[in-house]
Amino acid sequence: MPTAQAVEFRGDARLGHYSRQVEFQGAFLGQTAGETNNDEQVINLQLKATADEFNDSKDRFIFDFRDKRDGFGKLERENLLLSNYERRQLRLAAYQRPWESNRTYFTVGRFTLPEANIVANDGAEFGYRTSKASRYGAFAGQGAKDIIAPLYVDPETRVIPTTQFGAYYNYETKDTPDDSSYLTNAVAQAPTYDITDSESHLYYYQQGLFTIGGLHRIGSLVHFDFSPKASLRRGYVSYYYQTERLRAGGYVNQTTTEDYLIKQVIQDVLVPSAVRTIDLDLRYRVSQAFSVDASASQGTRTADGKVRTEFTGGLLFPKVLGDTSSTRLQLGVRQNFLSKDNFTKIAYDYWGKTVSVGVAYTLSNETYDDGTINKRTILMLDAGIFVLEDVRGSLGYEMESDSKVKANALFVMFGYRFGTSATSPRTRPARFEEM
Incomplete structure (x- = not known):
């Protein structure tokens, strides 16, 4: 006799608002283009639901x-224009x-496929x-x-072989929290989703994350x-070793020109370039009262060979202002691509049952090659x-100021989970984990 099935319905709705006011100081790029600011005011809405x-x-x-929806748009390098922008997307x-x-x-339908680094596919998967x-x-x-067309790029202007x-x-196992493995390997053909490259690529994709005995953590990514x-x-490849008193490790990362272009701020005058980065960091708990932090990194641009090196050291003091808090002091020096920098950072974090708060203040001095x-x-x-x-x-709130730009940014988001049944920790993210 067939079993009676009760359809379960669950999901979450999220509403977010992001605003950013940017004012260019002096005779800078924005003013020469007829703009003295690069403001953004974005409203994000997301509705996710599952019926099973x-x-x-x-x-x-x-x-x-x-x-x-962005009420101001974005100051583009190509056209130096601010305009309204909106994109509605049926993601799944x-x-x-x-x-x-x-x-x-x-x-069957429209879905993502992280196993092959596919952002969106209208079709079918069988396994x-x-x-x-x-x-x-x-x-x-x-x-x-x-x-697949990047944000702020009109899809109708793109010729993309879809x-x-x-x-x-x-391969995936989660025997215990201290022993888990994830590995995916794929061969596929698809467009790149990048800003300047809309060709179809035949590629190999691999991503792995392995936790061994609670002491060793290995990560990898190849595209x-x-x-x-x-x-x-x-x-990308990383290795970290962690005990009760020591956490040490590092990674090697190779990015593309697209990665640089997406993150590049308008003050950066360098040609976008792929960057190879080596990063090492260590934290040692000297006593219950404090820990010592140290890190070193080097990044090399492939376009012109310019190098960025950074060394930092700091102290971490837990439970200074509460049992569930920590205070961190950090000093660093950086040989940047175009300048020599030194910086100081102080940060405080608090975790509670109903609220968590983090505050950080950074002061840096940058001396450029031209003086x-x-x-x-x-x-x-x-x-x-x-x-x-x-x-x-x-x-979230951020305030930044220097001789070229003054910027203030505010981000607020609320989420509401609805529906029946508890989520499975193995098959779905924890509640609001993605926020």
């Missing part, structure tokens, strides 16, 4: 809609038979789970043009293109509110 338990296979329907709308509870699984930890899958479809297909192998030319798009001296101050505040079980809030 349709049958004994635990099939489910997943949905994710987002709306982003798919029927899914989950791999967690089925040997043969599938997804087979050979054991509790291992599974194989293949997918095909079309990339959603309004999603066909996507590929196959992957995934290698076979065509249109053989090249390493992104690469120009720039003093920069940055104040950052972030907070989380957890007053109600199903309502969460986030707050």
Whole structure:
């Protein structure tokens, strides 16, 4: 006799507001273009929902809609223009038979596929789970043009070959919190989603994260293109060792020109470039009263060979202003790509049952190759509110000032979780983890 099924429905809604006022100081780029500021005022809306338990296979329907509106737009390097901007996106709308509870699984509709680094696919995925930890899958479809085109780039102005297909192998175990493994390998063809490169690429993608015995943590990422030319798009490998008193490790990271371009501020006059970074850091708990921090990093631009090196040292004092708080002092020197810098940072963090607060203040002096001296101050505040079980809030504020720019930014977001049933820690993120 068939079992009666009760469909369960759950989800969360999030509303966020971000505003940023930027005023250029002196005869700077914004003024020469006819603009004296680069203000932003963004409203974000997201609605996620899942309906499942349709049958004994635990099939489910997943949905994710987002709306982003910028009342000022963004000062683009290409056209130096401020204009209204809005993008509505249906990020997920798919029927899914989950791999967690089925040997043969599938997804049909619009979905993401992190196993192959696919942001959005209109099509289908089919797979087979050979054991509790291992599974194989293949997918095909079309990339959603309004999603794969970067923000602030009009999708209608992009000529993008949207066909996507590929196959992957995934391995995942979570025996205990101290012993877990995740590894995915994929070969696929898809557009890059990058700003300046809209070609279709045949690539290999690998991502791994391994925690061994609670002491060792190893991470890796490889994104290698076979065509249109053989090249390493992104690469990352890290190792960290952690005991009760010591945490030490580091990473090597290779980025692309696109990564530099996305993060580049308008004051930066350098040509966008791929950067290779080596980073080492250490924290040692001397006693219950304080710990010692030290770190060193070096980044090299491939476009011109310019090097950035940084050395920092600091002290961490737990429970200075409360049992669930910490205070941190840090000093550093930096040989930047175009300047020699020194900086001081003080930070305080508090964690409570209903609220968490973090405050950080940084003062830096930058001496450029042409003799120009720039003093920069940055104040950052972030907070989380957890007053109600199903309502969460986030707050962030940043104030930055130097000889070229004055900027203030405020971010506020509220989220509400609705529906029935508890979430599974194995198959879904913890409640509001993504906020």
